Amino acid sequence: MRYVWIVLLALSLSTVVYGQKSAAVRQLEQQRKEALADIEETNKLLQETAQTAKTSLNRLNLLSKQILSRKKVISLLNQELDEIEKDILNIQGQLRTLKRELGDKQTNYGKSMRGLYKRHSSQDKLLFILSAESFSQSMRRIRYLREYADWQKRQANDIVEKQAEISRKQAEMEKTRAEKRTLLGTRQEESKKLESEEASQKEEVQLLNKRQKDLKADLQKKRRQAEALNRQIEKQIAEEIARAEAEAKAARERAERERRAREQAAAKGKPVPESKKEPIREERVADTKGGYAMTKAEKQLSDNFANNRGRLPYPVAGRHTIVSTFGEQQHQELKYVRTSNSGIDIQTSPGADARAVFNGEVTRVFVVPGYNNSVIVRHGNYLTVYSNLSQVYVKAGDRVSTRQAIGRIYSDPEDGNSTILHFQLWKEKTKLNPQPWLE
Numbered sequence: 001m002r003y004v005w006i007v008l009l010a011l012s013l014s015t016v017v018y019g020q021k022s023a024a025v026r027q028l029e030q031q032r033k034e035a036l037a038d039i040e041e042t043n044k045l046l047q048e049t050a051q052t053a054k055t056s057l058n059r060l061n062l063l064s065k066q067i068l069s070r071k072k073v074i075s076l077l078n079q080e081l082d083e084i085e086k087d088i089l090n091i092q093g094q095l096r097t098l099k100r101e102l103g104d105k106q107t108n109y110g111k112s113m114r115g116l117y118k119r120h121s122s123q124d125k126l127l128f129i130l131s132a133e134s135f136s137q138s139m140r141r142i143r144y145l146r147e148y149a150d151w152q153k154r155q156a157n158d159i160v161e162k163q164a165e166i167s168r169k170q171a172e173m174e175k176t177r178a179e180k181r182t183l184l185g186t187r188q189e190e191s192k193k194l195e196s197e198e199a200s201q202k203e204e205v206q207l208l209n210k211r212q213k214d215l216k217a218d219l220q221k222k223r224r225q226a227e228a229l230n231r232q233i234e235k236q237i238a239e240e241i242a243r244a245e246a247e248a249k250a251a252r253e254r255a256e257r258e259r260r261a262r263e264q265a266a267a268k269g270k271p272v273p274e275s276k277k278e279p280i281r282e283e284r285v286a287d288t289k290g291g292y293a294m295t296k297a298e299k300q301l302s303d304n305f306a307n308n309r310g311r312l313p314y315p316v317a318g319r320h321t322i323v324s325t326f327g328e329q330q331h332q333e334l335k336y337v338r339t340s341n342s343g344i345d346i347q348t349s350p351g352a353d354a355r356a357v358f359n360g361e362v363t364r365v366f367v368v369p370g371y372n373n374s375v376i377v378r379h380g381n382y383l384t385v386y387s388n389l390s391q392v393y394v395k396a397g398d399r400v401s402t403r404q405a406i407g408r409i410y411s412d413p414e415d416g417n418s419t420i421l422h423f424q425l426w427k428e429k430t431k432l433n434p435q436p437w438l439e
Helices: 002-018 023-048 056-118 122-130 135-210 212-268 296-307
Strands: 320-324 327-330 338-341 344-348 353-355 360-368 372-379 382-392 405-409 418-427 430-432
Touching: 023 056, 023 320, 056 135, 056 320, 135 212, 212 338, 212 360, 212 372, 212 382, 212 418, 296 372, 296 382, 360 382, 372 405, 405 418
Parallel strands: none
Antiparallel strands: 320 344, 327 338, 344 418, 353 405, 360 372, 372 382, 382 405, 382 418, 418 430
16 A cells, blocks of 8 residues: 555656756747747738838838747747757656666565565574574564565665656656657748748848839938937927026026025124015926936936836837837848938837826927927936827826827828837937837
């Protein structure tokens, strides 16, 4: 009965371990799922973007992003297969060790049982005890026989446990091999999809090359529009800095006048005159020379914004993908295409809203050709800009909260109904790459 419980315990422990994967494989599997989710998002956006001559560059960007994600999936699959192969080799080594240990235990146990049979069991044991030269020697022989019997039982238990462990390892080996076969099949499917996507990418490149002159003119026009947008943002920032500095200066001058009045009154032995009724301005201090002078509340907001770097929500809800990244970019497929982006462009589904990434105050709503409506939200000495809105839900002076909708993103009917939000992040007068700040 005791042996039965040992077998059941061994099997129950094996069930727990049997279902486990190595940490490396689990991590790679999670990364692969995330990459596949990115592919799914991009694929849906591609389906929503009609294939026309004007949308070819946008479609090419989506296809290029999808191909990169697909290559990442295949790379992760290869890494998973390598890890699984390591697991298989490790299990094989464990099996060889277990079988060798089992063989040794079975040999030793067999020898002990044969020796016990030759000694006719209990009669030999009794003679062995009675033939002792003294009582203490008899007691030592009794203890020896008892320990020997316990050793035999342990050997039998160990044999049962080793056999159960070998069964578990063999089942684990089969499961791991099945996982490997599944991954090999998945890799083959992903490779076929990659071939199809690369063929589509080639078609888009050929279409764009045929209209290279028009494309260059269109890019030049967009560059001028982007420069106009940046000038408006820079102008607004300069005005806000000047206004805040004027308030800070007025507060300093008032404090200085009051100090002098107190000193003069004290020198003449007169009571301190009451302050003239002037608008009370809260003290403002800039973090950097020439920067935006902040109140205590704005300083706290600015610090909170900075502390949330990497955790800010995306400025769009639902399905989305970044189609243009920050800074100077050389197009991988079109060598004559070089773009410069002061922020990031996020493509989403028609009807989507832009939303605030953090608490703040709307400081300006304005229009720039090519970017439709734009909204600037100040977060202390940080600013976020949301451009290409067809409708705006807020106005200058409004306070907004994190994830609050601030406007409907424009869907361009002449561009395959593409819905793209242009998003920028500034600190003082400096443009920042928004991507590292988003979750």
